[in-house]
Amino acid sequence: MARETKRVGIVGLGLIGGSLGLDLQANGWDVQGFVHRSVTAERAKERGLVSDVSTDPACLAGCDLVILALPIPLLLHPEPSLLEALPAEAVVTDVGSVKQPVLEAWRDRHPRFVASHPMAGTALAGVEAGIKGLFRGRPWIATPDPKTDASALAVVQSLALSLGSHWLTAAAAQHDQAVALISHMPVLVSAALLRAVGDERDPEIRRLALVLASSGFADTTRVGGGNPDLGVAMASTNRGALLRSLAAYRWSLEQLEDAVLQENWPQLQIELKRTQALRPGFLETPDGVSD
Amino acid sequence: MARETKRVGIVGLGLIGGSLGLDLQANGWDVQGFVHRSVTAERAKERGLVSDVSTDPACLAGCDLVILALPIPLLLHPEPSLLEALPAEAVVTDVGSVKQPVLEAWRDRHPRFVASHPMAGTALAGVEAGIKGLFRGRPWIATPDPKTDASALAVVQSLALSLGSHWLTAAAAQHDQAVALISHMPVLVSAALLRAVGDERDPEIRRLALVLASSGFADTTRVGGGNPDLGVAMASTNRGALLRSLAAYRWSLEQLEDAVLQENWPQLQIELKRTQALRPGFLETPDGVSD
Numbered sequence: 001m002a003r004e005t006k007r008v009g010i011v012g013l014g015l016i017g018g019s020l021g022l023d024l025q026a027n028g029w030d031v032q033g034f035v036h037r038s039v040t041a042e043r044a045k046e047r048g049l050v051s052d053v054s055t056d057p058a059c060l061a062g063c064d065l066v067i068l069a070l071p072i073p074l075l076l077h078p079e080p081s082l083l084e085a086l087p088a089e090a091v092v093t094d095v096g097s098v099k100q101p102v103l104e105a106w107r108d109r110h111p112r113f114v115a116s117h118p119m120a121g122t123a124l125a126g127v128e129a130g131i132k133g134l135f136r137g138r139p140w141i142a143t144p145d146p147k148t149d150a151s152a153l154a155v156v157q158s159l160a161l162s163l164g165s166h167w168l169t170a171a172a173a174q175h176d177q178a179v180a181l182i183s184h185m186p187v188l189v190s191a192a193l194l195r196a197v198g199d200e201r202d203p204e205i206r207r208l209a210l211v212l213a214s215s216g217f218a219d220t221t222r223v224g225g226g227n228p229d230l231g232v233a234m235a236s237t238n239r240g241a242l243l244r245s246l247a248a249y250r251w252s253l254e255q256l257e258d259a260v261l262q263e264n265w266p267q268l269q270i271e272l273k274r275t276q277a278l279r280p281g282f283l284e285t286p287d288g289v290s291d
Numbered sequence: 292m293a294r295e296t297k298r299v300g301i302v303g304l305g306l307i308g309g310s311l312g313l314d315l316q317a318n319g320w321d322v323q324g325f326v327h328r329s330v331t332a333e334r335a336k337e338r339g340l341v342s343d344v345s346t347d348p349a350c351l352a353g354c355d356l357v358i359l360a361l362p363i364p365l366l367l368h369p370e371p372s373l374l375e376a377l378p379a380e381a382v383v384t385d386v387g388s389v390k391q392p393v394l395e396a397w398r399d400r401h402p403r404f405v406a407s408h409p410m411a412g413t414a415l416a417g418v419e420a421g422i423k424g425l426f427r428g429r430p431w432i433a434t435p436d437p438k439t440d441a442s443a444l445a446v447v448q449s450l451a452l453s454l455g456s457h458w459l460t461a462a463a464a465q466h467d468q469a470v471a472l473i474s475h476m477p478v479l480v481s482a483a484l485l486r487a488v489g490d491e492r493d494p495e496i497r498r499l500a501l502v503l504a505s506s507g508f509a510d511t512t513r514v515g516g517g518n519p520d521l522g523v524a525m526a527s528t529n530r531g532a533l534l535r536s537l538a539a540y541r542w543s544l545e546q547l548e549d550a551v552l553q554e555n556w557p558q559l560q561i562e563l564k565r566t567q568a569l570r571p572g573f574l575e576t577p578d579g580v581s582d
Contacts, residue, residue, distance in 0.1 A: 166502070170495065171495075174495050174496050182504040182508045183505070185484075186484060186507065186511045188548070194570055196472070196540040198566075199539065202468070204465050211457070212469055212473055214429075216513065219514065220511055220514055221573065222511070225566055235556075235559055236556050239554070248487045250541075251487075252486040253479065253480065253537075255483075260530060268526055273519045275486055275512075278488075279512050281501050282504035283509055
């Protein structure tokens, strides 16, 4: 049996990396942070996100596990100095919200790479964002392919379970399509709503819309008013699945619009009863998905 | 000067009517409720929503002000017994979320009718739903037309201000278009999202979507998973404005989709920066709209 993994490297200390650092230290790990800017390193140390932190990738030497908590563009185009510094024996995993491009970028770059995605977040980002307990009760999905090392996958599974996450695995293509449906496409659906109201030409109607908008409008537009960089990263790295989701969405909206156009109120009633019944299934992590 | 208005009749004691009853009693009014079912009357009395309550419209005799807090279909097709019972000298107002059809139904039915719309709500309905302070800090919009009695309008304004609402007036057509944009159209936009995910044919993707959906999806779909009767009432009574809003929405979504299709990421970035900047304007009642 291999010795117990106890030294973890975290590359990037934003919301996900910082939150991992807090929880893993609490669980007894020695947490080595690696960031680009010394000001981030200092603040991460002040906040206690890591046991130690450096701006030199050589700090990752001796890590049994390295978690790449980088923004998608940096994850897909890793710096050569980072690749050279990754210990060949370490398990390497990521936390990106898109899995097919990550697998394509990494499966031949490290023999013990595991593509994974903890579904957790808040509205915040950066070194101030990390919080304790972010992953508890949230899904953590891995997308192994035939080349994935089974023992490395088991290490990532242990990591996820130790943080209180629900563990599941799926094919990368199906993961990316599901995430397009419930996360990436809603960003554009929601942004289009803000855009449509913002483009209203009658200044009096625009004034009234601003005054009358209530919590329902605030909720529906929350993800569409989010971080533009994140939106572009999602759209550009999951473009095919996003376009398929948008096509399904347009068709769906047309059915509702058609009922209004035809004044087919019994049909609209059936449709809205169906969506009312559908929603509760999305509100909680179903039991039984954790191992 | 007319004597101070002190006896108010409230027709219907659901969320809006019941909340009005609680606040108006607290403000020293004698509140007479009128409901259809005796079981509702009993519960309204138990909850203290009114000073007195009856299932006989004759109870409205002697009221200086009558507030019609009825569902839109009943408001647009009032029962003859209610019309007969309304005191000719009383100020009569409504609380419906659509104003043009209400004005058309009521402007020739009562000489002192004022069309108005307090923009307040919760997810609840019925006699259990009424709460104190529902209207505080919320907009209350009246849509007078040339036939509206100016002194009656002043009475409704005093009512709104006494409950802590922000008072404003607008043309009914512009009100209805604004409400379509920020309330009625978002219901269908949000419902179409639930429908699109519910229609996913791959059972594994559907399973993953259910598990992975997070608070962002919950927020975006909240209004689309709401009361179907309310959705149908909104759509059928504000159909023209809703269809115009949906056309603007479709065009708006197409612009975003086109940027993804063309892989024009700088353009998508500009669009999402704009929607990010637009949203805060909708989150709070702007200062200066109250009198």
